[in-house]
Amino acid sequence: MSQHEYIWSLNDLQRVPKNGRKVFTTFSCGGGSTMGYKLAGYDVIGNVEIDPQMMAIYRANHNPRFPFLMPIQQFKTIPDSDLPSELFDLDILDGSPPCSVFSTAGKREEKWGGEFHFREGQAKQRLDDLFFDYLDVVEKLRPKVAVAENVKGMILGNAKGYVKLVIERFNEIGYDVQLFILNAATMGVPQKRERVFFVARRRDLCLPKLVLNFNERPILYSEFRSGRGRPLDRGGKTYQRWLKRRPIDRDFGDIGQREEGKDSNFNTILIKDHKVANTLASNSWFVRYDEPYFISEQDIIRMQTFPQDYDFLDADVQYVCGMSVPPVMMKRIAQQIDAQWFSKLQ
Structure with a gap:
């Protein structure tokens, strides 16, 4: 082990x-x-x-x-x-x-x-x-x-x-x-x-x-961080919000509330190296604070303490982990x- x-x-x-x-x-x-x-x-x-x-x-x-x-x-x-x-x-x-x-x-x-x-x-x-x-x-x-x-x-x-x-x-x-x-x-x-x-x-x-x-x-995120997930779409609203993030922001709902006056996208979470990750849910998203990328599947598996060689078949890794x-x-x-x-x- x-x-x-x-x-x-x-x-x-x-x-x-x-x-x-x-x-x-x-x-x-x-x-x-x-x-x-x-x-x-x-x-x-x-x-x-x-x-x-x-x-x-x-x-x-x-x-x-x-x-x-x-x-x-x-x-x-x-x-x-x-x-x-x-x-x-x-x-x-x-x-x-x-x-x-x-x-x-x-x-x-x-x-x-x-x-x-x-x-x-x-x-x-x-x-x-x-x-x-x-x-x-x-x-x-x-x-x-x-x-x-x-x-x-x-x-x-x-x-x-x-x-x-x-x-x-x-x-x-x-x-x-x-x-x-x-x-x-x-x-x-x-x-x-x-x-x-x-x-x-x-x-x-x-x-x-x-x-x-x-x-x-x-256990802080920096201790198990690995690889990269999908990049944010540079033409999308999530990326535009990410550009306006501040250290106090916990999720994209905080950014939306401040910048647009509406609390949406709260289940897209900003993950920071010096913090413990929030709850991994089947319908949440984690975006790295320091770069415009979602976290990797390896990160998801480690965050949920699933084994590295688990066979998820054709299922979404985060759905299986988040439901468990x-x-x-x-x-x-x-x-x-x-x-x-x-x-x-x-």
Whole structure:
């Protein structure tokens, strides 16, 4: 493995000592969480994924023993007798239910209760129900531990009522749950990415509360910067705005507000060598402050702590990375769950 933990390859997983713990993951997307568990020594035995393209990527890189290409609503209705017995002896059931309806960007409350295509080509779903579908699978499979990731917006404002219902459902099915707001920048990931993690332990195991405190050194953009991405179009508005940037500007929305009196293009972010990168999202763009270029795909892969040799097939690299939990972030959590809980059960 590289001297930098966030620069690694899939081959490195062969040298990770195994801890004997089994994980099954739902909403697996490109496999970010899966790689985090593997980096921590877990065996990820299968996945549920609705998107054929994401499942193809997952299969190509992880070769799961028990893959289920279907909506989670369909998976949870499969008779127990038709499922592999290993799924009823899990250490962790993982899941990151799609969370765009809780994002603080836009008028999120207007989306609650509606049905949407999370992505073109997928089935239309009520996105704010997906967490409860995940909880139905927790109740069905009864893992020792359940881990679910979501956006920070889920615990802000009116969404707090939703979280209360999630906690009540965990309690109802026999789990004690803790919520953690974690910043990837404190966990060895080179980006400021705040996420909420629900970590639930099965009550009959009588496990203590989990303690998660991370305080690793921030990783600046200059430390992993590589190559160049696409140049800005010299005849385009983005380039004209870039020419008017100032050191205080965080994104092109700041420039537009100052120069044109309108706050647009806020998801095109100025990235600076002496700063930690902002959250990598599937719909954001990073432009270098010191030259009119987007960042490189190599930068995106490193920023998300994906392996250097990951096969993205024909998918957009940033989409896959932006939709995933950074592997190193999940590795840190999984290591603590093993050290504080599973090692005590032996």
